[in-house]
Amino acid sequence: MATAAQNRIEEDVWIPTCCGQCYCMCGIKVRRQNGIVTEIEGNPDAPTGRGSICPKGLASPHLLYDPYRVNYPLKRTNPEKGLGVDPKFVRISWEEALDTIVQKLNECRDRDPRGAFFQATTTQASEIRFGVIGFMKGFGTPNYWVSGGGLHCGNGAHFMNGIMHVAWSIIPDFAHCNYALNFGCSKGHGAGHVDVQNATKAADARARGFKNVVFDPFQSAQASKAHEWVPIKVGTDGAMALGLVNSLLNEHGIYDAEYLMYKTNAPYLIRPDDGRYVRDDVTGNPIVWDLEDNCPRVHNDSAVARVEYEDEAHEVALTGTFKVNGMDCNPAFVLLKEHVKKYTPEYVEKITSVPAAAVSRIAKEFGEAAEIGSTVTIQTEKGPKKIPSRPVATHFFRGAQGHTNSGWTCLSIDMVNHMVGAADTWG
Numbered sequence: 001m002a003t004a005a006q007n008r009i010e011e012d013v014w015i016p017t018c019c020g021q022c023y024c025m026c027g028i029k030v031r032r033q034n035g036i037v038t039e040i041e042g043n044p045d046a047p048t049g050r051g052s053i054c055p056k057g058l059a060s061p062h063l064l065y066d067p068y069r070v071n072y073p074l075k076r077t078n079p080e081k082g083l084g085v086d087p088k089f090v091r092i093s094w095e096e097a098l099d100t101i102v103q104k105l106n107e108c109r110d111r112d113p114r115g116a117f118f119q120a121t122t123t124q125a126s127e128i129r130f131g132v133i134g135f136m137k138g139f140g141t142p143n144y145w146v147s148g149g150g151l152h153c154g155n156g157a158h159f160m161n162g163i164m165h166v167a168w169s170i171i172p173d174f175a176h177c178n179y180a181l182n183f184g185c186s187k188g189h190g191a192g193h194v195d196v197q198n199a200t201k202a203a204d205a206r207a208r209g210f211k212n213v214v215f216d217p218f219q220s221a222q223a224s225k226a227h228e229w230v231p232i233k234v235g236t237d238g239a240m241a242l243g244l245v246n247s248l249l250n251e252h253g254i255y256d257a258e259y260l261m262y263k264t265n266a267p268y269l270i271r272p273d274d275g276r277y278v279r280d281d282v283t284g285n286p287i288v289w290d291l292e293d294n295c296p297r298v299h300n301d302s303a304v305a306r307v308e309y310e311d312e313a314h315e316v317a318l319t320g321t322f323k324v325n326g327m328d329c330n331p332a333f334v335l336l337k338e339h340v341k342k343y344t345p346e347y348v349e350k351i352t353s354v355p356a357a358a359v360s361r362i363a364k365e366f367g368e369a370a371e372i373g374s375t376v377t378i379q380t381e382k383g384p385k386k387i388p389s390r391p392v393a394t395h396f397f398r399g400a401q402g403h404t405n406s407g408w409t410c411l412s413i414d415m416v417n418h419m420v421g422a423a424d425t426w427g
């Protein structure tokens with residue numbers, strides 16, 4: 001039984017820090033009494049989590065005080081390995097552990113520093129990886145791998161997000177989005193990057209009328225919270241996305257011509273002989289057709305290029321046939337419209353099991369919710385700036401991309417956004 005002296009609280013402090021139980025690194029406050037962690041809660045002043053934490057974070061003191069926690073170095077003494085073989089670990093001092101590692105690293109560096117390979121995991125706190133990278137640079141090896149390859153992580157998703165959005169990961173702009181399509185993706189539902197914060201934002205969005213449609217083969221966390229769960233055959237998300245693109249373009253005639261003209265390669269003219277871009281002889285840049293001066297121009301010619309939304313520029317062709325270098329050329333958008341024509345709602349139903357009527361309806365709902373043509377004015381350090389408002393989003397992650405043709409699947413899903421101009425803008 002504890003004595004009165006032992007029960008006396010001589011220290012009682014709350015320490016602001018980060019939870020280290022996963023890479024989200026939610027801001028937390030830890031209560032320490034007499035040197036013991038007694039309580040954890042979310043830190044409302046922290047941008048990650050905004051005061052909320054998940055059950056795993058909340059339970060982390062149990063890990064700290066787990067009687068089986070490994071608190072000191074162990075050395076394997078049995079060289080024989082195999083199932084059921086006792087590794088005969090023995091406790092060693094930190095000095096011996098560090099000396100052993102330093103000796104091995106020195107031997108490696110003498111042979112060739114590139115022989116050192118560092119392996120990290122995505123499920124550790126992010127800042128640890130920066131320390132590892134700094135050490136690697138100093139050591140002289142470029143060989144480093146953050147595990148998570150394969151289905152575990154976002155092979156196609158990160159790749160495509162990087163190309164299309166210069167981002168590791170994408171989520172809807174929950175503060176302004178009104179309609180989102182999740183493809184095998186739990187963001188906003190207690191998983192993924194900055195998960196607690198996204199879950200809070202998604203909950204706030206729902207309260208103000210945001211609608212979430214979830215394509216998922218099973219009733220996942222996000223499907224169970226969805227306004228509409230659309231069961232889909234495993235690995236067919238790409239076909240579903242192309243079906244939505246077809247319905248938008250060829251069935252409902254919904255697309256953001258302004259966005260496609262100035263922000264994508266949809267107007268680039270295509271050679272009929274090899275299907276590649278028609279390019280300028282001098283710069284090698286792709287060519288578009290200037291509808292105002294009725295002539296070909298390099299795509300980034302100031303007459304036809306718009307950087308900011310309010311910049312003035314001539315319209316360029318998205319449809320039609322134009323004679324360039326003696327060839328009859330179409331804008332890429334014409335080829336895209338033709339290419340996706342085979343993804344009729346009925347064809348998509350056969351592949352995905354999603355009813356044809358649902359494919360067509362969801363495309364229409366998405367296209368209408370995009371509010372094509374609408375704008376908002378935001379404040380920037382250079383003053384007010386008008387930008388498009390497109391309060392819709394498709395997003396994808398492991399479920400959609402953990403299959404063959406992962407990159408193409410992600411590109412197809414992302415293309416639904418681009419058809420209505422809903423990329424990297426308000427909404």
Ligand code: SF4
Nearest residue numbers: 019022025026054057
């Ligand atoms: S999501 Fe949970 S486990 Fe991950 S950092 Fe936040 S509180 Fe910790």
